[in-house]
Amino acid sequence: xEVKDSNGxxxxxxxxxxIIKDLKVKGSSLTLKRGTVVKKIRLxxxxxxxxxxxxxxxxxxxxxxxxxx
Numbered sequence: 117x118e119v120k121d122s123n124g125x126x127x128x129x130x131x132x133x134x135i136i137k138d139l140k141v142k143g144s145s146l147t148l149k150r151g152t153v154v155k156k157i158r159l160x161x162x163x164x165x166x167x168x169x170x171x172x173x174x175x176x177x178x179x180x181x182x183x184x185x
Contacts, residue, residue: 128133
């Protein structure tokens, strides 16, 4: 299974990615700003999602809103 970012670059465990669009977090008033860097990502069973630590919490993010740094 290959996990790709919005530009088609292959993502691996431990990579750093950057958010390319402001994202509202469901169930919270928190908004993840464009340009936020997520370090040491983890891959999930779904090839369109990754896990990463953002704002002191683990979140699942869609790869269509990310680019590899």
